[in-house]
Amino acid sequence: AAGVIQSPRHLIKEKRETATLKCYPIPRHDTVYWYQQGPGQDPQFLISFYEKMQSDKGSIPDRFSAQQFSDYHSELNMSSLELGDSALYFCASSLRDYRYGYTFGSGTRLTVV
Amino acid sequence: GQQLNQSPQSMFIQEGEDVSMNCTSSSIFNTWLWYKQDPGEGPVLLIALYKAGELTSNGRLTAQFGITRKDSFLNISASIPSDVGIYFCAGQSQGAQKLVFGQGTRLTINP
Numbered sequence: 001a002a003g004v005i006q007s008p009r010h011l012i013k014e015k016r017e018t019a020t021l022k023c024y025p026i027p028r029h030d031t032v033y034w035y036q037q038g039p040g041q042d043p044q045f046l047i048s049f050y051e052k053m054q055s056d057k058g059s060i061p062d063r064f065s066a067q068q069f070s071d072y073h074s075e076l077n078m079s080s081l082e083l084g085d086s087a088l089y090f091c092a093s094s095l096r097d098y099r100y101g102y103t104f105g106s107g108t109r110l111t112v113v
Numbered sequence: 114g115q116q117l118n119q120s121p122q123s124m125f126i127q128e129g130e131d132v133s134m135n136c137t138s139s140s141i142f143n144t145w146l147w148y149k150q151d152p153g154e155g156p157v158l159l160i161a162l163y164k165a166g167e168l169t170s171n172g173r174l175t176a177q178f179g180i181t182r183k184d185s186f187l188n189i190s191a192s193i194p195s196d197v198g199i200y201f202c203a204g205q206s207q208g209a210q211k212l213v214f215g216q217g218t219r220l221t222i223n224p
Contacts, residue, residue: 045213106154107155
């Protein structure tokens with residue numbers, strides 16, 4: 001079965017640079033979520049989108065922005081990167097009624113040097 | 114904000130032993146989920162619980178949604194080497210889509 005696809009899998013950026021992470025949800029899933037997981041930490045919710053509109057917002061820094069496109073894929077844009085932004089970034093997708101499945105992608109490992 | 118307290122933080126067991134871990138919260142959740150995460154991979158859903166008091170099994174895994182809606186446990190019976198990993202509980206509040214995760218339980222199995 002198709003899963004949530006994230007790209008790239010690994011990304012190395014320098015401080016103050018910009019990064020864009022992409023997420024392709026499971027077909028027919030209309031809701032996308034972004035989570036950040038620091039080393040040895042649990043995933044922290046950043047933001048979610050339903051039908052291309054922001055549906056919930058968590059601890060997402062102002063330097064980050066995200067959007068969902070008409071084909072339901074989503075992009076997380078991160079600017080003025082800091083060393084502390086180094087983490088695993090997960091995307092998850094679901095139908096609006098999440099009880100039918102809330103599936104995570106394999107993540108993008110961002111390293112800021 | 115909402116917090117989930119998951120324990121134990123780590124477990125070192127022998128293959129074949131049973132495992133038990135739990136999560137508690139100061140606030141009520143309408144959904145409890147249990148995930149397993151392997152290194153460098155995304156969390157994989159093991160069991161989902163939607164009703165207070167619900168007891169659900171998935172093979173050797175059993176999880177329960179506490180009656181107070183503030184806790185949940187996960188049991189793994191007859192552990193095998195592929196059970197190694199980090200297990201997370203996650204709660205979801207009424208009307209919210211985001212998940213709040215526990216701190217994780219790292220399971221190590223000695224053959």
